[in-house]
Amino acid sequence: MNATHHLAGRVEEASLNGWPALRDVFFDGWLIRLADGYTRRTNSVNLLFPGMLPLDRKIRYCEAVYAAQGLPTIFCISSSADPALDRLLDERGYNPAEDESCVLLMDFAETPPQSVPGAVLEEVLPGELWLASLAQLHGQNDHARRTHRRILENLAVPAVFAAAPLDDGSPAALAYGAVHDGIVCVNSVVTHPDFRRQGQARKAVAAVLSWAQELRGATGACLSVVAENAPARALYESMGFTREMYRYHYRRRSAPT
Secondary structure: OOHHHHHHHHHHHHHHHHOOOOEEEEEOOEEEEEOOOOOOOOOOEEEOOOOOOOHHHHHHHHHHHHHHOOOOEEEEEEOOOOHHHHHHHHHOOOOOOEEEEEEEEEEOOOOOOOOOOOOEEEEOOOOHHHHHHHHHHHOOOHHHHHHHHHHHHOOOOOEEEEEEEOOOOOEEEEEEEEEEOOEEEEEEEEEOHHHOOOOHHHHHHHHHHHHHHHHHOOOEEEEEEEOOOHHHHHHHHHHOOOEEEEEEEEEEEOOOO
């Protein structure tokens, strides 16, 4: 295994541990994630390693697992996956690829985190204001909000929750990060529409990065961003997320009726 492949594996582990599912099923090198249908990342099949069984058999097994939960079958397919999988999903009537995304890496040795004063940090679990603000900014319904809370409660690695507050204490932007094997995975970056392009997201993310380096010994950070989201990519690149580790997309099959 070369150094780049090893690093990509560490980044993938940090991403999975930083946004855990509620339940997992392992099957011949594939990780089937389940979280009551909330977000594709926690309700999709992730390909950890090739395994030995025929692809068609493995696909059918995954479909049976999701059908038993009343959920659509979704595959998260990285740029290093066997192209035969996409072809088989085409044959089985899966929708075209959704939301090609980039997984970006920031090396703290090359770009040390720059702390921006004023952010509010909460460790272990977020408070009610952080959760309520996230729910409002994402337009979450009650089910989504409850599931999101359960996912965060399921974190088994050190985590911090950052808010860039306004004068009245309400958050203008939010972010959180979770550290695994020296890499902090940044998630849930969101900014209030009235305060975009004012440095609020940068402040929240910078606080997460500084915390991870100073208090948890992290040497780098990762995050994922939709490839076509130019403003977000520009922000992250300016902060030091300059290395693209890999890409992924989703393939979805409708839920059973």
